[in-house]
Amino acid sequence: MIATLLKLNWLNLKRDPVALALSFIMPLVFFTIFAAIFGGGGDGDGGMNPIRVLVVAEKNDAFAQKFVDTLAKQPSLTLTRFEDLEKVPEVEPDTAAGAQVRAGHFDAALILPTPLDQSVGNFGQGGPGAVLIYDAANPVARFALSGLVQANVMQAAPDIMLNRGMGMFAEQGAPLTPQQQGLVDEARDFLNSDDGEGGGAAGTELLPLEERDARAEGEGDEAAPKSIVAYYAAGIGIMFLLFSMTAAGGSLLEEEESGTLDRLLSSQLSIHQLMLGKWLFFSISGTLQLTVMFVYGALVFSVPLFTVKTMSAFVLMTVVAAMGAAAFGMFLATISKSRAQLSGISTVVILIMSAVGGSMVPRFVMPPAMATAGKFTFNGWAIDGYLKIFWRADPNHSLGQALLHIAPEMGVIGLMAVLLLALAMQTAKRRQAA
Amino acid sequence: MTSDSAVVLEIREAHKSYGTRAALNGAAFSLRKGEWLALLGPNGAGKTTLVRTIAGRLQLDRGEIALHGQTLSPQDQAARRQLGIVPQELALYPNLTARENLDIFGRFHGVGGQELKDKINWALDWIALADRANERIKGFSGGMKRRLNIAAAVLHQPSVIMLDEPTVGVDPQSRERIWQMLNQLRAEGASLVLTTHQLDEAQTICDRIVIIDGGRTIAAGTLEELITQTIGPQRGVFCKVRDAQGAVEEEHHAVDDLSEALPSLLSTLKTQNKQLLDLRIQAPTLQAVFLHLTGKELRE
Known part of the structure; x- marks a missing residue:
């Protein structure tokens, strides 16, 4: 009996290409995607996206320039000097650097004090510290840059560090006087204490670093959000929107299988009316689905939804995204011959798009090629649009500018919606009189 | 119905092929006003293709379909306003109530307003489901769904009704009820085409019989005429x-x-x-x- 059951299940599996693909090919595809994201495709250096850093340093400070040159040799960093920006902002470099990070043009910014050599190796006793402006959405960039800056001090300024050490030795001499012993004890106590993190503990660093959240820079009347929940609301929301829209599109196949479609199309209803009606309904339900997701995010996780600018951009983006997802679901439904086939195809396509497009792993941690591939997915564009609304919005933007800010994403998704709907309508024609 | 009644539906030299296989190969028949015609044939004879063609769901390669003298083009559903198609499948929405199903299909057939409300009430009485009108139909018996399936096709008062196996899978009581319902429609002047494998019923109920095989009409006439033409009256x-x-x-x-x-x-x-x-x-x-x-x- 068991042998017969094994045979029965094997026959069913091997004659179902979609089930076979889901069983044996999809795991390999996903393994490859995640290996490429986190393993860099086996090229040994981890393959992480280089951290894009904007550096503000005084041009006439030779040591600062040497420091930047040395830092630029780090393979995991891509440095851009402030003066090399295509369009150098007219505002103060500090403010401009924060805006650049906030807008997502850079993962972090490093503002070096002048003269820099007065600030290194003094354990907080010398000149002012450097400022590291980070994007809280990308904690990897923040901590990696912080560490690399400290390491760079030793590489860029071994002479300064030696001079500092010798100077200290000359000043204090040997053997240790009670004063020296007191200093050593004090330093030891300090180093042994737990008070050693964040910008406030600059004294433990070779170059004191004040770390600032880019989103706290230049805030207007909007409160700074405390988390990047909006990213995950968009990522998860878009993925499930695609799943639910595909399932909804399957109603066409359900009606075909039950004979209802034949009956509908034997009435005064045309296939184009049927498709448009379904698309409209799915767009409305998709809009509500995303709205529920973000309102929940706003109420429970403080996603900053309830301002005029954010709400306006959100409504526009959500309507367009829902229209695109509805068209996507209907297109997949029209090219499928059965609901089982639709289920298999949609699972494969949506999971891959979600993985590559950033619904599962943020695109900024992906290798460059993978991050670029995300631009060819529905998820990638939709998530970018929501990121612009909730994370990268410029507080100084007017309502019109805020909407214009997301115009590229809305345009691309809108175009996808039109194309997919047109393809779906064309494909559905075969269900009309043949 | 008399033999000189007006022809309401006429199929002329219907040809339809799928690749090299001819599903219809010159099938032809005519239906007169008030007539009840049985369209018979073995499996694969072309009955369903013919019904789907008449319904506008398939396009003939060659031949003509005329409804009340007007030639029908494949996607001209407005010209098919006088047609009622009862599919073999229970083509209904199981999560809707009987009344909601009738409302939806009535609207798609162009009925609305008070007329639709009146027709729905009439239909619910006609199919003996007035007391279950507001229940979701997924809990209905096969016979109840079959009756609703028929009612959904006649709300717009078509003059020609095509029924594809309308009594398949129902018990004798429901079948009897369905024939009574259809007889009522015929009494009101409708013409009916019935495809069925229940030959005893076709023999009892229908005025004329058309038999198709291999996509063409191989015999047509009253039962007596067919008997005389084939096996003889012995x-x-x-x-x-x-x-x-x-x-x-x-x-x-x-x-x-x-x-x-x-x-x-x-x-x-x-x-x-x-x-x-x-x-x-x-x-x-x-x-x-x-x-x-x-x-x-x-x-x-």
């Missing part, structure tokens, strides 16, 4: 007898006139010293005509 007389040795067998005799043939048949049995155990007389049936025309080979 009755079959089946005599179960026991002979002098005690062996029991059944003898079959074909006779033209029972009043003349039976006395001599009984006399012959007596002469042969055979005891008559049972006597069965069978009139020519549509089943016999059908098998005579289409053969006994399985069609798959």
Whole structure:
């Protein structure tokens, strides 16, 4: 009996290409995607996206320039000097650097004090510290840059560090006087204490670093959000929107299988009316689905939804995204011959798009090629649009500018919606009189 | 209905092929006003293709379909306003109530407003589901769904109704009810085309019969005409007898006139010293005509 059951299940599996693909090919595809994201495709250096850093340093400070040159040799960093920006902002470099990070043009910014050599190796006793402006959405960039800056001090300024050490030795001499012993004890106590993190503990660093959240820079009347929940609301929301829209599109196949479609199309209803009606309904339900997701995010996780600018951009983006997802679901439904086939195809396509497009792993941690591939997915564009609304919005933007800010994403998704709907309508024609 | 009633639906030289396989190969028939026509054929004969073509769901390669004298083009659903198609499938929405299903399909057929409300109430009474009107139909019996399936196709009061196996899978009581409903429509002037494998029902109910096979019409006429054209009007007389040795067998005799043939048949049995155990007389049936025309080979 068991042998017969094994045979029965094997026959069913091997004659179902979609089930076979889901069983044996999809795991390999996903393994490859995640290996490429986190393993860099086996090229040994981890393959992480280089951290894009904007550096503000005084041009006439030779040591600062040497420091930047040395830092630029780090393979995991891509440095851009402030003066090399295509369009150098007219505002103060500090403010401009924060805006650049906030807008997502850079993962972090490093503002070096002048003269820099007065600030290194003094354990907080010398000149002012450097400022590291980070994007809280990308904690990897923040901590990696912080560490690399400290390491760079030793590489860029071994002479300064030696001079500092010798100077200290000359000043204090040997053997240790009670004063020296007191200093050593004090330093030891300090180093042994737990008070050693964040910008406030600059004294433990070779170059004191004040770390600032880019989103706290230049805030207007909007409160700074405390988390990047909006990213995950968009990522998860878009993925499930695609799943639910595909399932909804399957109603066409359900009606075909039950004979209802034949009956509908034997009435005064045309296939184009049927498709448009379904698309409209799915767009409305998709809009509500995303709205529920973000309102929940706003109420429970403080996603900053309830301002005029954010709400306006959100409504526009959500309507367009829902229209695109509805068209996507209907297109997949029209090219499928059965609901089982639709289920298999949609699972494969949506999971891959979600993985590559950033619904599962943020695109900024992906290798460059993978991050670029995300631009060819529905998820990638939709998530970018929501990121612009909730994370990268410029507080100084007017309502019109805020909407214009997301115009590229809305345009691309809108175009996808039109194309997919047109393809779906064309494909559905075969269900009309043949 | 009389033989000179107006033709309401006419199929002329219908041809339709799928690749090299001809599903319709010159099929033709006409339906007169108030007539009840049975469209019969073995599996794969082209019945469903023909019905789907008439419904506008398939496009003929060659040939014509005329409804009330107007030639129909494939996607011209407005011209098909006078058609009611009852599909073999239970093409209804299971999560909707009976009333909601009727409302939806009535609207798609162009009925609305008070007229639709009146037609829905009429239909619910007609199919004996007025007391279940507001229940979701997924809990309905097969017979109830079948009746609703028919009602959804006639809310717009079509003059020509095509029914594809309307009684398949229902119990005798529901079947009887469905025939009563359809007779009521015919009494009100509708013309009906019925495709079915229930030959006994087709024989009893329909005025005329069209048999198609291989995509073409191979016979058409009243039952009597078909019998005359094919197996002839002879009755079959089946005599179960026991002979002098005690062996029991059944003898079959074909006779033209029972009043003349039976006395001599009984006399012959007596002469042969055979005891008559049972006597069965069978009139020519549509089943016999059908098998005579289409053969006994399985069609798959």
